[in-house]
Amino acid sequence: MAAFETPPLGEYPVIPLVREGAMAHSKPFVAKPEHQQGLGFPGELVPDWENVAVTKLGQLVSQSRGLQVFLDACVKCGACTDKCHYYLGTSDPKNMPVARQDLLRSVYRRYYTFAGKFFPWLVGARNMTKSVLDEWYSYFHQCSQCRRCAVFCPYGIDTAEVSMAARDIMDSVGVGQKYSNEIIGKVHKIGNNLGLPERALRNTLDGLEEDVKEETGVDVKFPLDVKGAEVLLITPSADFFAEPHIDGLIGYAKVFHAAGISWTLSSHASEAANFSLFIGNHDNLQKVAGRIRDAALDLGVRRVVVGECGHAWRVAYSFWNTLIGPFDFLDPRYPAPQHICELTYDLIQRGVLTFDKSANDDKVVTFHDSCNVSRGSRMGDAPGGQFRIPREIIRACVNNFVDMAPETIGEATFCCGGGGGLLTDDLVELRVKGALPRMQALQQVVQEHGVNYMAAICAICKSQFTKVLPYYKHPMDMIGSVHGLVSKAIVLKPGN
């Protein structure tokens, strides 16, 4: 990959002028046949792929009202053109949401609309050709499916749905993305993104028990495959080994310990992440989610709780009931599934947990709203709970908390730049540039309030920031888990 320059942080955020082709060179590694076949996709570009792709497009449109409406309704008003972090960071006009949609919309129009069939030049309709496919591969892998554009679109046109459809079509003709497809294959085979087998997982958890015991003197357990436990915790596998994710896992364990809730992890479903969402393939989406229902039934648990993972929470909150529900075998007094933040917040409300906030006094904390939590899900009973609840937890654990600029958080939050299946080293340039808007907002609170810690509740955000913070002259350990803060401040009594 060619060297690139980290975009400079100005005093104010700037909407860049269009620079055509600025990111045309960016594309992730293509999946090898062995990565494709485990997912039910052809190993390489199929014969007559143009027709296969166009037929698949027609099928997808007829199966999704969203896609159908989104492809028809756009009036090219331009409201979304300055909303995508990848456009703001790269200036490539094909990273404007409407232009990205048009890569696919142009083909849809050519084959499925009157205007595109008879007046293609008038409405910008295009034949499905190899150069169109190459363009799709490049630019539909420059979308993190964060849905920020959809919040600002007067018709709610969701570029994530379009980019998922495009990736599904590309997979169906044999052109997949190595990163996502290799990982999904591991989940099918072993049960988690890392390919971590049961024994390795058990060793890791035993090691954590020893570490926590050493640090706190308390026997905090990290149970695996315990039948009859009350809670099954489904968490991203990054929580088992990556920094700063692991501090979050320790935080969950301490919360369960302090509240006296029996819990367990599952070696069969040792992964919350479901990358099938990113490739827009519902067979794989359902198959990956299915492991969790199996595990919950096998272990006989009464609650399912999901750890800090953005897209996993979207899949769990928005799709699990459809894909693997109904959850009539779980305790109806709790939401199914429940987010770990909902669980912790509920315990705080009921006065079950005790905190020593001064343990976090070395930090001035801000919170990065993760896109899939913010715009693909909710927490609690009322709209906006996904913004309020994590902040309430942080405030319960730290003395110094400030929010970043309002237009960069909440519903309007900027993606970390690494979501949607783009968290791979072959896309580092894109990831660094896509992080620009978040880095800009962070820079402001660093300068004005001395912020030195950014908390998040998403495994991808945590890994992405660990990688890109140094490009913007911040220390990589500035990013941390919300439950890492909980872990530091929570007061454990050896007795319980």
Added chain:
Amino acid sequence: MSTLTVLYAVLFYFAFVMLVGGTGYKCWVYARTPQPLKIPIPPAPTTRAGVVLRMLIEVTLFRALFRSNKWIWLFGWIFHVALLAVLLRHLRYFTEPVWGWVALIQPIGLYAGFALLAGLAGLWARRFLVDRVRYISAPSDHLMLALLVAIAASGLAMKYVAHTDIVSLKAFFLGLMVFDWRELPADPVLLLHLALVAILMIVFPLSKLLHAPAVFFSPSLNQVDDAREKRHAAGWSTQIIRVDRTRGA
């Protein structure tokens, strides 16, 4: 009966069928296409009543657009409200006797004609002046604005420059509606205005003008945020067959 009258009578029947039939067909396609998963976009209401309110605010005040870009909102909102006022004003050519409230809003409709042009001018200027919007504009986007500007301009011309025989025109349309054809005045400005309006009606279901009905079918806007409370299934997600295993038994 002049050839011109026959031509325009047939044109308007065709345009009406396209507008109502074509748009109705597209609505039927939208309505029957399933949305297999829940994908509401925040701020997503948690009740059906909340969704109705949200949609009402979106289609009357353009809330998302307001948050997004004040200039597009300003020009777009002025254009749409003015268009509504102008359309309502035109009801007097299709009703006899003219409804009271239609008579009452006639002066508003007049100002609205100019507001309509101003809104369109603003929207069109953006397609040239803002480089991002210039990049995404296709020929059809310019043509659509040109069509609307020409309709508004020819309409205003008949009010302020060269009056047309409005009594005969009204007779023509009232006649069309009951299949009793009357002579259409052969006034060039009027003929231009009517031809352009017919084109607009014809392209409505074939173009981005579909955004008007489509917005109501947009799942990101019209879904209730209640995925955990109510199991959602539609299309392929109703076909999910689950066989729960019993392991270790």
